[in-house]
Amino acid sequence: MQLFLQRFNYLFQSTKGLVLVAISLVSMVTALFGMLSGPMVEWGIRDFVVDLFNMKLLAEEREGRIIMLYHTIAMSVLAIEVYFITSIVPMKKHQQSTINATITFGYIIALLFGLKFAYFGHDFVYHGLFLLGQSLVFFAGLLLAAALWPWNKETYVTNKDYAHTRRGIDLERMAFFVMAVATLGSAIFGAVTASYWGNGHETFLAEDLIREPHKNPLQLAVIGHLHIMLTLIAIAITLIVGRWLDFKGMFHKISMRLMIAGTVVITLGVWAVVPYQPIAHKIIYVGSVLVMLAAFFLVVFGWRKLIHDRLQELGIEKGGFWKSLRALLHDPxxxxxxxxxxxxxxxxxxxxxxxxxxxxxxxxxxxxxxxxxxxxxxxxxxxxxxxxxxxxxxxxxxxxxxxxxxxxxxxxxxxxxxxxxxxxxxxxxxxxxxxxxxxxxxxxxxxxxxxxxxxxxxxxxxxxxxxxxxxxxxxxxxxxxxxxxxxxxxxxxxxxxxxxxxxxxxxxx
Amino acid sequence: MNWIKNLCFLLCLSFFVTCSINQPADNSSGIPFIDTGIDSAKWVTIPAGEFLQGQHKHKTTIDYDYEIMRTDVTNAQFATYLSEALQKQAIQVADTGIFAFHPGEPFDNYKHEKEIKAGDWLLMPLGKPGARISFESDSFRVEPGYENHPVVMVTWFGANAFAEFYGWRLPTEIEWEKAARGSDGRVYPWGNEIGRNQANYYSSRHLFAKLFGKRTITTPVGYYNGKKYGDFQTLDSPSAYGLYDMAGNVWQWTGDDYKDTHLHYMRGGSEANYEYNLRTWARNNASPDYYGINVGFRCVREKKPEMNAP
CATH class of the missing domain: 1.20.120 (Four Helix Bundle (Hemerythrin (Met), subunit A))
Structure with missing residues (x-):
């Protein structure tokens, strides 16, 4: 029992264990449900999998199934990013534990019952649990935003190489905070539409509406929701990679300002899709340029650092092009x-x-x-x-x-x-x-x-x-x-x- | 680590060998003619009444009877039309293709809307790869073996011109859908499941390379009628009203003109699509001057049983 408990504690209480569990679950879901489409159909693998697991796949429910599958995977990926964030961004231990526990419970419930509802027969209890799981993930997001509050003096930067305001507010923390708040708002954007499901809103895939000249507000909200959520997940991983590589210095200072501004602009642009569709795209383009520039500065910093660190390791003071290239590619x-x-x-x-x-x-x-x-x-x-x-x-x-x-x-x-x-x-x-x-x-x-x-x-x-x-x-x-x-x-x-x-x-x- | 290198090498080698096993190219002319026994000149009556429309099965009523072609328009039928239309000077033949006058469509100047002005528009290109109809010695000729295959490489203007020439029209989307799925809301024209022996779609393409000796893109109209071709047994797969090829083979142009867009919609899915595009509510659209190797059409008319297709 002790052996089991130790491993359980590792898997569900340590950041590294939690990440391992989430990655394993996403991998299994991807491997299993990836067998239901593409060439797997031609090779007969889908039919085999459907029979083996007694799945109930009705052709008219394909879009709904896919949407639930995307959501379960997205919840898991969000959880992984949250585990990273609570470990690399300074915060109290109790905040980290509470956030991680909440999101873990939430994404696993959403994943298990979402897939159960979508692929193995419809029992609306499962659908309710799927919603409960997502609600817990949202609640964990609220806790995360609170923990990331950048105006807490205790979290002001102690090393001036990191981007900060004159008062010392940590701009990287601010970027994480803005991303978290934007994600919460954008989640509501989708949730409001989902609440109309069966009551004026019908399931659809956004790509099926691309050429419809007139989309109703609920359709626009869903289209905005899926775009901004993926964008914010990308922004989050960019910030995480920055901390992993100890992003700092001038590039960090420029990049974080761009990232904060870009995240705000791009999010407002997407939210504007419903009331101001004609100009929303232009706002999004501006935000995208800012975010991509921020990522560009990270890449420049990161590659220079990789080259510098490797050359230093080899005792080379200044390498030419080829030595620098080898140094850059040294650690894949x-x-x-x-x-x-x-x-x-x-x-x-x-x-x-x-x-x-x-x-x-x-x-x-x-x-x-x-x-x-x-x-x-x-x-x-x-x-x-x-x-x-x-x-x-x-x-x-x-x-x-x-x-x-x-x-x-x-x-x-x-x-x-x-x-x-x-x-x-x-x-x-x-x-x-x-x-x-x-x-x-x-x-x-x-x-x-x-x-x-x-x-x-x-x-x-x-x-x-x-x-x-x-x-x-x-x-x-x-x-x-x-x-x-x-x-x-x-x-x-x-x-x-x-x-x-x-x-x-x-x-x- | 050498065994990993060897394993990777073997994996790559086997992958490239697999890729090299390709389908024969579609570059020689002519294939064996296959008589399916389905008469493409027949029309089918769709009775007035309610049906379940779209993926979410909205009750919709069509309050008139109409007739729809039992199969897609074939290459032979389209070539006959072209000959008759040329004789009556309703079309013009140029080096690049066949053209006819179209009076244009209302233009709303909406975002991405293409203006369809009055003028000569392309009905069908000539000499393009994939075209089964050619113009030689002042007459139209169908590539041998493709006579009873659905006509392809026809623009919406071509489909519309064909229909109008005979006093018919293209079906509206709801007319097409009702004809495809009947009144019981089925997913595919024949029921709720799909198999490789029921329609020409992406998952069955290798089969035709085997049967015809090359990739033909299309199959003869009415091919899936329960007959056995060589050692391939088809399953009889008509729609609830007895129509063939309402799923797969070629996309079918429909006639609606929607406000703020002049894209024209197609239904039915084609040989290039996975099964979800063959569901009776699946839609596709393109500019009316678009033509493709898997786009065809069929017509509807008011209920006049004495009329037959050419």
Whole structure:
């Protein structure tokens, strides 16, 4: 019993354990429900899975199922980001524990009962529990926003290299806070619409409405909701990566200001979609530029740091181009997240801008289903890029070293980018190849995409299996992580983890 | 670590070998003619009354009887039309394609709306890959074997011109949907499940490469009628009213003109789509001058049983 309790405490009370549980659940959900679409249908795997698990899939409920699946995955990803944030942003221990416990309970309930309702027969008790789970996640968000309150003097920066105001307010903390508040507001944006479900609102996928000239306010709210939530998840992971790499100095000071302004502008722009649709897009473009510039400064800082640290490690004072490049690529786990942010510009932002410019000339001439493929392709890629960044960070947290670190990192980067590039080519194929000759392009790109994604899932599976077997060891990695449960980052402020106890006097966590 | 390298090499090798097993290209002309036994000149009466429309099954009433073609318009039917229309000087043939006058559509100058002015508009391109109809020696010719396949590479203007030439019209979306799903709200024209032997869609494409010796894109109209072709047994899959190919094979243009947009809607899904696009409420749309290798149409008319398609 003691053995079980120790492991349970590790998995559900330590940051590293909580992240492991959430990543495992998302991986299992992705692997299982990924078998229901795409080539899995042709290969007969879907029918096998449906029979095996006694799923009840009605064709007319496909959109509703997908929406619930997206929500369960999104809740889990939010939880992972929250675990990261409560560990790397200075806050009280009791705040961290309460937030983590609430969101853990919430996302697991939402995930289990949401999927149960969507795929295994409709019992509205399960739907109610799905809503309860999401409500708990929202409540955890409120607690997080309160814990991130930037005007608490105790959280003012102690190291002036970090972005701050004249009074010392930590601007990185402010960026996290703004992101959290924006996320809560944007969640309400979707929740209000959902409350009209069956009472004036009908289930739909946003991509099915792309060419409708007139959308009702509830439809606009849903479209805004899904875009802003994904954007805010991306902003959160960018901030997290910044802290992981100890983002500081001039670039940090510029970047955090841009990130705060960008998050506010982009969020207001999306919220404006319902009442002021004609100008909402322009506001969103302005916000996007600010956020992307903030990320750009992080990448510049991060790459310079990676080169500098590696050259210093090798005792080289000044490396030329090739030595610097080798130094940059030395650690794929740290290079990868920044590279994925750059790569995103080719497969997501670049595609989006190209589409916006050529919408009437090219894309609106194509059948809607083709435009739809491009749209869904680019936001699936954005979601998957965020997932790969989380995977790479988690591999670093696990302490992968040596060749395993190299193989893991490079395989995740190369295989995922191969898949993303293939999906981009697939979705834009009409630009390069006549329709009649597209079969070969479709075959190749689909196979490359499936191969790349399958490899990433396989690599993840190997990592998770290793972690699973490790749990059976008496003093495995889990024990070390339990003893040292927090993420090892430089914090922007010295906040005592316990209330009313000075920093030096508090017990070590 | 060598075994990992070898494993990766083997995985990559097997992947590229798999990719190389490609379908034969569609670059030679002619395929065997397959008689499905389904008469494409037949019309089917859809009675007035209520039906369940859309994914969320809204009760909708069509208060008149109408007739709809039992199958998509075939290449042979369209070639006959082109010959007759050319004779009556209703169309013009140029090097790039076939054109006809269209009086234009109301323009609301709304965001992304394309203005359809009065003028000569493309009905069908000539000489484009995927076109099954060509213009040779002053006459229209259908690629051998494709006579009873649905006509493709036809713009909405082409579909509309065909219908108007014979005094018919394109179905509205609700007319099309009622004809497809009947009054019981079914998902697919034949019921609520779909199999590879019921329609020509993405999941069945490899089959046609095998049957025809190459990727044909389309199958003959009425192909899924319970007949056995070689060793391939089809399942008879008509709609509730006895229509064929209301799901898969080619998207079908419909006739509605919606305010603030001049996109025209298509229904039914095609060989390039996964099954969810074949659901009876699935919609697609494109500019009226769009043509594609998997876009065709069928017509409706007021109930006049004595009339037959060409």
């Amino acid at each position: 786990l740290k290079f990868g997240p920044l590279w994925q942010m750059v790569f995103m510009n080719f497969t997501v932002s670049g595609v989006g801008i190209f589409m916006a410019i050529n919408l009437d000339k090219i894309f609106r001439v194509w059948p809607a289903r083709e435009e739809r493929i491009t749209l869904t392709g680019h936001w699936h890629i954005l979601s998957a890029i965020i997932a790969t960044i989380i995977i790479l960070y988690y591999a670093d947290i696990c302490g992968l070293k040596g060749r395993v670190r190299q193989w893991f990192g490079w395989l995740v980067i190369i295989c995922s980018d191969l898949a993303f590039a293939a999906v981009t080519v697939f979705s834009m194929k009409r630009l390069f190849v006549q329709e009649i000759h597209q079969a070969a392009v479709v075959n190749w790109t689909m196979l490359l995409a499936d191969f790349g994604l399958a490899m990433v899932l396989l690599i993840m599976a190997l990592l998770l299996l290793w972690r699973l077997f490790d749990l059976f060891k008496g003093s495995g990695l889990w024990k070390k992580e339990f003893d040292n449960p927090e993420l090892e980052v430089e914090k922007t402020a010295d906040v005592s983890p316990y209330p009313h106890i000075p920093q030096q006097g508090g017990p070590k966590s």
